[in-house]
Amino acid sequence: MDRIPILKLGGTLIVTIQVDMHDRLALALEEDLTAMIARTGARGVLIEISALEIVDSFIGRMLVSIAAVSRVLDAETVLAGMRPAVAITLVELGLELTGIRTALNVERGMALLKARLAGDGAGYGSDRDGLED
């Protein structure tokens, strides 16, 4: 497996991380995601990590990097499905997921992204889909 599939659903891209991340895979995911944001004009990225038993500093950095790049492309990143044990470890390690919002599960994550999109009609990011209003 050399690519993690990205599902497009409305204005949101959904990624489920199921395999151990390594350098090349992480880079490929970031590239694919940014290319897909640019192509589809997606405003939200939802990353589901319920399968991950460990979030170490490598994965943490990868997530922060994806979120930062996505933000530049005007898409918000939400992390969903984090296991409680992973959350505890993150806090203990002092790893901060700067710029990433979290949600308990995919449904709440989608609601979060939807609320954000509904809320910033007049915001800085709205010129992108200016055709609509």
Added chain:
Amino acid sequence: MDRIPILKLGGTLIVTIQVDMHDRLALALEEDLTAMIARTGARGVLIEISALEIVDSFIGRMLVSIAAVSRVLDAETVLAGMRPAVAITLVELGLELTGIRTALNVERGMALLKARLAGDGAGYGSDRDGLED
């Protein structure tokens, strides 16, 4: 990785298959899916296979089995994201995915499931959520 995560989104369960399936994993997926259909009352199962480079008879049987069990539990299964090469091989091998509908991508698959749910308000499967009408 011993479990494939199942994402619940509204009345649909979404599964992305990214790893090579083996016996135990396929069985676990079927168990998890049926348990989740029973628990959540989901009416649709969407299986995304864009990462699969091969669908052999083992995976074919697994998909057919998941669809059959889901149908007994009153949930429809849609297969989304099949690669063109996989489709060609399926036809050449004469593998029939009995009882499984297919869609080009997740978005169309969701639309298919939505249309099915909207269309069978008076159908055989509607006694399950009889509270609503």
